[in-house]
Amino acid sequence: MSSTTLNARVLFNAVPQGVPIPGETTVYDSSQTIDLENHPLNGGFLVKTLILSIDPGMRTRMRKPEEKGYVPAYAVGELLEGFGVGIVLRSENPDVAVGQYLQGRGFLYQQYFALPSLPLGMFFLNRDPGVPLTTYVGALGLPGKTAWAGWKEFSRPKKGETAFVPSGASAVCSMVIQLAKLDGLKVIASAGSEEKVEYLRQIGVDVAYNYKNVDTRGVLEREGPIDICWDTVGGDALNAALDNAAVGARFLECGQMTILNKVGSRALIIENPMPTMGKGVSINFISSPLHIPKHLAEFNRTVPAALIKGTLVRSPEDVRHGLECVGETIRAVQMGETKGKAVVVVGEEA
Amino acid sequence: MSSTTLNARVLFNAVPQGVPIPGETTVYDSSQTIDLENHPLNGGFLVKTLILSIDPGMRTRMRKPEEKGYVPAYAVGELLEGFGVGIVLRSENPDVAVGQYLQGRGFLYQQYFALPSLPLGMFFLNRDPGVPLTTYVGALGLPGKTAWAGWKEFSRPKKGETAFVPSGASAVCSMVIQLAKLDGLKVIASAGSEEKVEYLRQIGVDVAYNYKNVDTRGVLEREGPIDICWDTVGGDALNAALDNAAVGARFLECGQMTILNKVGSRALIIENPMPTMGKGVSINFISSPLHIPKHLAEFNRTVPAALIKGTLVRSPEDVRHGLECVGETIRAVQMGETKGKAVVVVGEEA
Numbered sequence: 001m002s003s004t005t006l007n008a009r010v011l012f013n014a015v016p017q018g019v020p021i022p023g024e025t026t027v028y029d030s031s032q033t034i035d036l037e038n039h040p041l042n043g044g045f046l047v048k049t050l051i052l053s054i055d056p057g058m059r060t061r062m063r064k065p066e067e068k069g070y071v072p073a074y075a076v077g078e079l080l081e082g083f084g085v086g087i088v089l090r091s092e093n094p095d096v097a098v099g100q101y102l103q104g105r106g107f108l109y110q111q112y113f114a115l116p117s118l119p120l121g122m123f124f125l126n127r128d129p130g131v132p133l134t135t136y137v138g139a140l141g142l143p144g145k146t147a148w149a150g151w152k153e154f155s156r157p158k159k160g161e162t163a164f165v166p167s168g169a170s171a172v173c174s175m176v177i178q179l180a181k182l183d184g185l186k187v188i189a190s191a192g193s194e195e196k197v198e199y200l201r202q203i204g205v206d207v208a209y210n211y212k213n214v215d216t217r218g219v220l221e222r223e224g225p226i227d228i229c230w231d232t233v234g235g236d237a238l239n240a241a242l243d244n245a246a247v248g249a250r251f252l253e254c255g256q257m258t259i260l261n262k263v264g265s266r267a268l269i270i271e272n273p274m275p276t277m278g279k280g281v282s283i284n285f286i287s288s289p290l291h292i293p294k295h296l297a298e299f300n301r302t303v304p305a306a307l308i309k310g311t312l313v314r315s316p317e318d319v320r321h322g323l324e325c326v327g328e329t330i331r332a333v334q335m336g337e338t339k340g341k342a343v344v345v346v347g348e349e350a
Numbered sequence: 351m352s353s354t355t356l357n358a359r360v361l362f363n364a365v366p367q368g369v370p371i372p373g374e375t376t377v378y379d380s381s382q383t384i385d386l387e388n389h390p391l392n393g394g395f396l397v398k399t400l401i402l403s404i405d406p407g408m409r410t411r412m413r414k415p416e417e418k419g420y421v422p423a424y425a426v427g428e429l430l431e432g433f434g435v436g437i438v439l440r441s442e443n444p445d446v447a448v449g450q451y452l453q454g455r456g457f458l459y460q461q462y463f464a465l466p467s468l469p470l471g472m473f474f475l476n477r478d479p480g481v482p483l484t485t486y487v488g489a490l491g492l493p494g495k496t497a498w499a500g501w502k503e504f505s506r507p508k509k510g511e512t513a514f515v516p517s518g519a520s521a522v523c524s525m526v527i528q529l530a531k532l533d534g535l536k537v538i539a540s541a542g543s544e545e546k547v548e549y550l551r552q553i554g555v556d557v558a559y560n561y562k563n564v565d566t567r568g569v570l571e572r573e574g575p576i577d578i579c580w581d582t583v584g585g586d587a588l589n590a591a592l593d594n595a596a597v598g599a600r601f602l603e604c605g606q607m608t609i610l611n612k613v614g615s616r617a618l619i620i621e622n623p624m625p626t627m628g629k630g631v632s633i634n635f636i637s638s639p640l641h642i643p644k645h646l647a648e649f650n651r652t653v654p655a656a657l658i659k660g661t662l663v664r665s666p667e668d669v670r671h672g673l674e675c676v677g678e679t680i681r682a683v684q685m686g687e688t689k690g691k692a693v694v695v696v697g698e699e700a
Contacts, residue, residue, distance in 0.1 A: 060624050068593070068625045154632070243418075247640055256623060266623065273606060273618035274410055275418045280637030282504070287630030290597055 007034040009110035010326045012074035015064055019334050022327030025062060026080060030324075034112050036089060044116040045091035047102060050349060052109060053083040053137035054329045054342035056170070056232070056255055071289075080109035080326070085125065085136045087349065093117060101125040103136045109326060111346060121289070130308060133349070138341040139307055139314045142288060143171035146254065148303060149295040150230070150286035151179045154252050159184035161227035162246075164220065166237035168205065169196035171341035172254060174315035176230045177203055182311075188223050190216060190237075192336050199316060211237070220244035233257045239271045242281065251283040257334070316340030354383035359460035360676045362424035365414055369684050372677030375412060376430060380674075384462050386439060394466040395441035397452060400699060402459060403433040403487035404679045404692040406520070406582070406605055421639075430459035430676070435475065435486045437699065443467060451475040453486045459676060461696060471639075480658060483699070488691040489657055489664045492638060493521035496604065498653060499645040500580070500636035501529045504602050509534035511577035512596075514570065516587035518555065519546035521691035522604060524665040526580045527553055532661075538573050540566060540587075542686050549666060561587070570594035580604065589621045592631065601633045666690030 008030045016025045039046060061074045074080060084107030088100045096118070106119035118124075125136060138144060157163075163180045165173050168189030180187050181204040189200045190211040200208035207223050217240040220226060225246035231238050234256035241251070256268060270276060292299075306312040318338040320329055323346055333342050358380045366375040389396060411424045424430060434457030438450045446468065456469035468474075475486060488494060507513075513530040515523050518539030530537050531554040539550045540561040550558035557573050567590040570576060575596035581588050584606035591601070606618060620626060642649075656662040668688040670679055673696055682688050 060628070063624075068622075069628055071628060247637070253627060256627065265621075268620040268623035268626075270618040271615075272418075273616065274413075276618075277603060277606065277635045278410070278419055278421060278637055280635055280640040282632055282634040284632040285627045285630055287597070287628055290630040 003037070004033040004035055005112070006030060007032045007111050008323045009108070010080050010323055012062065012076055012078060012080055014076060016062055020059065020062060020327070020330050022331055026327040026330060028324045028327065032110075036112065039090075039112075039114060041090060041092045041114055042116065043092050044114050045093045045096045046089045046112060046114050047086040047107075048089050048112055049084055049086045049107060049110065049346040051085040051133055051137055052107060052323075052326070052344045052346055053141065054326065054333050054338075054344060055082060055142065056257060056333055058082055058330060059334055081105075082107060082109065083137050083142050084346075085133055086347075101127045103141065105142075109323065111323065128304065128308075131304075134317050134319060134341075134343045134345075135307070135314055137343055138171045138317060139175060139312070140304060143315075143341060144175050144303060145292045145296065145299055146286060146288045147172045147175035147179065148299045149288065149291040150252050150254055150284075151176055152295045152298070153291050154250055154282075154284040154286070155180075155183075155228050156250060157183040157185055157228060160186070162186045162188065162224060163228040163230065164224070164226045164241050165189040165205075165230045166211065166216065166241070167191065167233050167257070167336065168200055168208075169316075169340070170232065171315040173230060173232060174199075174203055175312070177205055178312050180228070185228070186223075188219060188226075190214075190219075193339075195339065203313060216240045217243070225249070228252065230254065231256075234268060239269075242270060242276045243272060245276065245279055245281050247279045249279065249281045251281060252286055253283060254286045257336070318342045319345060321345050353387070354385055355462070356380060357382045357384040357461050358673045359458070360430050360673055362412065362426055362428060362430055364426060366412055370409065370412060370677070370680050372681055376677040376680060378674045378677060382460075386462065389440075389462075389464060391440060391442045391464055392466065393442050394464050395443045395446045396439045396462060396464050397436040397457075398439050398462055399434055399436045399457060399460065399696040401435040401483055401487055402457060402673075402676070402694045402696055403491065404676065404683050404688075404694060405432060405492065406683055408432055408680060409684055431455075432457060432459070433487050433492050434696075435483055436697075451477045453491065455492075459673065461673065478654065478658075481654075484667050484669060484691075484693045484695075485657070485664055487693055488521045488667060489525060489662070490654060493665070493691060494525050494653060495642045495646065495649055496636060496638045497522045497525035497529065498649045499638065499641040500602050500604055500634075501526055502645045502648070503641045504600055504632075504634040504636070505530075505533075505578050506600060507533040507535055507578060510536070512536045512538065512574060513578040513580065514574070514576045514591050515539040515555075515580045516561070516566065516591070517541065517583050517686065518550055518558075519666075519690070520582065521665040523580060523582060524549075524553055525662070527555055528662050530578070530580075535578070536573075538569060538576075540564075540569075543689075545689065553663060566590045567593070575599070578602065582606075584618060589619075592620060592626045593622060595626065595629055595631050597629045599629065599631045601631060602636055603633060604636045668692045669695060671695050 013027045086102045103125035104123045105121035163185045169191040188207040189205045197208045224244040229241040229251045232255040317340045363377045453475035454473045455471035513535045519541040538557040539555040547558045574594040579591040579601045582605040667690045
């Protein structure tokens with residue numbers, strides 16, 4: 001006896017020139033089906049995808065295969081892959097039980113997929129029923145862990161210092177802002193809408209402004225100098241922050257949104273390096289595979305409890321439904337249009 | 351009774367567009383005289399200049415006054431100022447004794463000059479007769495202290511790692527190379543002549559090559575990846591090193607010779623930032639006023655003794671004579687033509 005079920009998926013279709021275009025950079029494909037009861041496992045296990053994360057960093061994988069990078073490039077014609085949450089439906093692998101929740105990297109952008117064993121970066125998840133499932137791709141997933149690890153590795157905060165977090169309403173940045181406030185810092189942060197600016201104020205930002213109406217350079221000249229900058233955007237905001245850096249300032253670089261979607265050269269340009277050199281600034285690139293393992297035990301001891309207790313709050317989520325909206329969500333994330341951490345619900349738990 | 355003595359000097363004359371031009375960027379002026387016995391001191395003291403350093407960093411001060419910088423810009427029509435060694439000829443200041451040697455910053459590029467009190471960065475020098483006077487602007491002066499402080503602050507060396515020092519034959523870099531070898535590192539270094547390459551081998555460089563004949567990128571692909579890069583040049587060498595950086599690599603930025611003498615934009619450009627981001631590299635700008643004080647006590651306990659013992663060796667010196675050659679020496683330093691630390695002997699000790 002066999003029955004077939006739709007097994008929709010999202011394929012990488014073409015390397016984008018600038019911002020990824022839904023239907024062109026990626027395509028939704030509903031031509032596949034799967035027999036859930038009889039699909040051959042060959043000693044492996046079958047995963048039902050529940051949640052997929054749409055991370056800003058997916059853009060770095062949408063490159064030509066000959067371009068080097070730390071995370072592998074997506075191959076044209078193959079499935080997208082990234083961070084998610086899933087549940088095991090069937091298993092022939094003695095280490096993996098049916099009903100087990102899984103979290104982390106290595107999720108294919110498909111409703112159901114088989115794996116021989118746990119890939120690097122995918123972990124068993126002890127689901128806390130008090131926490132929404134989407135939290136495991138947000139504050140308790142890569143964004144939260146990246147924020148925690150980068151902050152612990154490089155920030156060296158001193159009470160009374162000033163931190164600047166441009167485009168601060170993202171999942172990563174909102175965790176950073178809360179860590180900075182817990183460390184006793186004055187925090188300056190920007191966002192692209194009044195709604196996000198209001199959210200920044202709610203999580204404790206001292207100087208919150210809309211970068212579409214207010215000049216960053218002017219704000220930093222008045223409210224700086226900057227001791228710590230958590231930068232996910234690069235470009236003008238990075239250069240304004242460098243020009244307003246304090247002596248001995250630490251820059252934590254966690255993505256370069258303005259570079260990734262540029263057509264043509266993607267060079268990182270420091271316009272006016274001489275004062276930066278003189279001020280002894282350090283510019284530190286955060287690598288989640290490198291830095292998270294070092295700080296994960298402390299994260300696990302601290303952050304889940306703090307979220308339940310309310311010392312830390314989850315960032316807003318922009319929850320969308322169905323694999324067919326993955327392409328549009330990728331575009332919206334790159335354009336900064338999403339209202340919080342972008343998550344796609346692919347399957348139901350029950 | 352009075353007698354006049356020539357008091358030659360070097361003036362900053364015009365902001366250079368690219369490499370400083372002797373006689374145009376700076377001018378030698380022999381129109382001044384001084385009455386050494388009767389020159390009014392007004393409670394201060396009179397210094398005879400013995401040694402002046404021609405530092406690569408002097409170029410950063412040859413900028414328009416409106417350009418910001420950590421070290422003040424030279425004013426057109428005023429004396430050059432920088433690092434030197436001198437001796438006190440006369441004093442009305444009870445804290446400063448006749449015959450006292452002085453070392454550090456705040457030296458005017460003139461044969462004799464009066465000061466009211468010790469400027470910031472100028473120190474009394476307990477002269478060791480076993481050490482040539484020029485050492486106090488080299489291994490025991492700013493270059494040696496900068497190398498020491500930057501290395502201690504940012505390198506975090508692990509035995510067996512690989513360091514890369516482009517243009518490694520300078521006073522700063524030759525100290526860095528020796529510190530790296532003492533820490534058990536493999537060292538790759540380049541220079542612009544066979545003579546300098548041979549010197550690099552003598553101080554322990556494992557892979558020494560002439561960058562005028564050998565492609566840096568090829569060397570780093572064969573001999574890398576690079577865990578630590580001590581960079582005084584920027585540009586292509588920096589980008590080749592970033593592209594061949596190991597995961598978690600530390601870059602120590604100590605000047606950007608290729609940028610300083612560029613006509614037009616002086617932006618620092620990282621051509622291919624995405625792999626650098628993924629590898630969690632940190633880029634640390636060394637600021638001698640910020641970092642030297644933190645590590646000076648350990649320097650003073652260690653380096654003078656190591657030089658006398660021979661554990662550390664002084665870098666070669668390019669010793670020139672007379673203030674009239676300052677302009678040409680500044681040009682030669684910026685062009686990498688000097689054979690070791692550039693020093694101008696201005697006066698005799700006796």
